[in-house]
Structures are given as C-alpha cells and as structure tokens.
C-alpha cells in the first residue's frame with residue numbers, strides 16, 4: 305500500500321466530488337456560442353450549429369449518419385420506434401433504468417438476459433437461451449456500460465442467427481473503440497448521451513448513429529419534421545426530439561476538447577489504481593482489453609460477494625465526506641418485468657456490489673488521494 309500523508313488527502317476546497325465528467329466550457333467559449341446564435345437568429349429547428357455538430361460527430365465517430373437529439377432517452381425511444389416492429393425486446397437486467405424505460409415508452413414487452421460475472425457486459429449464453437426459447441423477441445437493446453464495450457462480433461453473430469434487430473445503448477461509452485474502430489457503427493443503430501455527466505456534453509443531449517441510409521431517413525422523420533430527410537417514410541408518431549442551437553454549440557466546444565478529456569480521465573483512473581489498496585476485498589473494473597480502448601469515464605469498484613454487505617456503509621462514509629459515489633446500478637428492475645430475479649444471478653450480484661467513484665474534468669490528483677485515503681481507511685478499520 306502507498307502511504308498517503310494526511311495533508312495530501314484533505315479535500316480542502318470542500319467541494320462535493322461527483323461521478324461524471326462535468327465539463328463546463330470556459331465562459332468565453334460559452335459567450336462565443338451565444339454571440340453566434342444571436343447573429344444567425346437560429347435557435348432550434350435543425351439550425352447551422354446542429355448541422356455542423358452532426359457533421360463533426362460523423363467524422364469523429366467514423367459513421368455515415370448522425371442525428372442529434374434532445375437527450376439519450378429520447379434517442380433510445382426514437383431508435384426503438386424506428387427499428388422495432390412487433391413482439392418483445394431483450395435487454396440485460398442491469399443498466400441505468402432509462403434503457404428499460406425507453407422500451408416501456410414504446411409499449412413493448414421486456415425480456416431480461418443476464419450479464420457476465422463481474423462485468424456489465426451481456427452474457428452470450430443467456431442471450432442465446434432467451435432468443436431460442438422466446439420466438440416473440442425481435443429486437444435486442446444492449447447497453448455498453450461503464451465505458452467498456454460488449455463482445456460486438458459474437459453478438460452480431462447471434463442477432464444474425466436469430467434474425468433480430470440490434471440496437472446499442474452506448475450512452476456511457478462515447479469515443480470507446482472496438483478492434484481499433486470507434487463504436488457507432490454496430491448493430492442497426494447506436495445511441496449516445498451528452499448529459500452533463502458524460503464525456504462530451506450539451507448539458508442535456510444525445511445522438512443516434514447508423515450507416516443505413518433508409519433507417520437514417522426514418523429516424524430523422526420521427527425526430528421532427530425539421531431536419532427530416534427523404535420522402536419515402538411517413539411517420540405515424542413523431543417525438544419532437546430536436547436539439548437546440550445552444551445545446552449544439554456547447555457540444556461542439558466540448559467535442560473539440562475530447563482528446564484532453566480522455567487523457568485526463570485515463571490519468572485519474574491510473575491514479576486510483578495506484579492509490580487504492582483493494583487486497584482481496586474488491587476489484588477495480590478494467591474497461592480496456594486487448595480489443596477495447598476505453599474512454600475511462602467511469603471508475604467502478606466491484607466488491608467481493610463475501611463483503612458486499614459493506615457496500616452501502618462505504619457509500620455512506622464517502623457521501624459524508626463529500627464524495628458522491630454511487631452504486632451503479634441498484635434499482636428495482638422487477639418493476640419492468642416479472643421474471644424471477646434468481647434467474648439473473650450475475651446482474652443481481654452486480655447491483656449489490658458495485659460502487660462508482662468520481663472522475664472527470666473536475667477531479668485532481670489530490671482528490672484521488674483523498675478518496676483513496678477514505679476507502680483504504682474504511683476497509684483497514686474493518687480488519688477483514
């Protein structure tokens with residue numbers, strides 16, 4: 305264990321340390337966007353900043369079509385509305401509830417699959433088992449959580465084999481790569497979030513990406529008649545999911561800083577690895593692998609099942625010390641579906657044993673030392 309002198313660990317600013325990027329552009333940048341908008345007199349309805357953002361995102365992500373939307377949840381609903389035809393939708397029993405909510409909002413039935421053990425990625429055996437036994441499932445909605453990526457190749461084999469649609473909820477993994485290519489091109493479509501806590505931000509916002517021209521036209525028509533592309537698709541329902549010019553302008557500023565944001569996060573992530581002392585009590589989830597390059601937007605501790613009864617106590621201690629760590633994700637997912645939770649042991653275990661620590665633009669080396677000091681002390685005092 306690394307000795308940390310107490311004077312190094314003091315969160316003397318008294319700031320609350322949040323989970324999430326919280327990248328706020330400099331006031332001058334912010335003002336520049338407002339000046340630009342006041343010159344064009346374009347505030348929303350597919351304005352010039354929005355179109356510029358969509359072009360720049362498409363280049364950055366290496367995808368043909370990008371549709372900016374009001375937020376990630378609306379993006380998921382629009383994607384589901386465009387892609388899912390009938391029957392049920394399969395999704396893991398472990399995600400932020402917006403994933404399940406989007407399915408409910410389009411009125412489809414949910415089936416759950418399990419995750420892997422100690423990973424938020426979906427379990428392939430569990431997916432296949434559900435597809436084999438429930439012919440009613442015609443779409444899979446898979447979240448790429450904690451700034452990592454699912455096993456894209458294997459999952460696309462399964463979706464082809466069972467002839468089901470595939471949508472990725474990549475709201476937590478913008479800018480991550482799989483086999484050297486940024487995600488955005490996988491499945492029928494992917495959805496990203498630009499919420500204030502995400503890697504790039506428009507405070508609220510998001511986008512849908514696809515390489516399929518017809519799907520893009522359909523998505524654009526469901527979003528709104530402003531910016532709708534093509535004449536073939538006549539939507540029954542529209543979402544009014546437009547992104548405003550102010551949101552688009554902010555997002556462009558934050559996209560221009562993305563390289564340094566990822567580098568900062570990676571540095572902070574590695575500092576956590578250096579200063580924390582997990583022993584055998586927990587692991588620090590590693591989001592990068594041989595084929596996945598993470599954006600390091602999340603630091604998640606997974607507590608050994610023998611000790612997960614201490615998770616909520618640790619969270620309380622951190623919260624009392626201004627560290628707003630969160631259990632990612634501990635919700636009652638049975639509200640969306642009445643399948644027996646016992647059938648999803650890995651998801652249930654994750655819900656009980658994870659804790660997500662502050663990272664992002666606002667977090668400094670001193671903050672990491674402070675957080676690590678509190679966590680190391682907490683477990684040392686338990687004498688496990």
Ligand SMILES: Cc1ncc(COP(=O)(O)O)c(C=O)c1O
Nearest residue numbers: 375376377400402403475497499
């Ligand atoms: C996995 C997941 N899906 C969907 C969303 C919804 O995104 P938004 O907050 O932009 O609506 C979030 C938001 O954090 C998320 O984490």
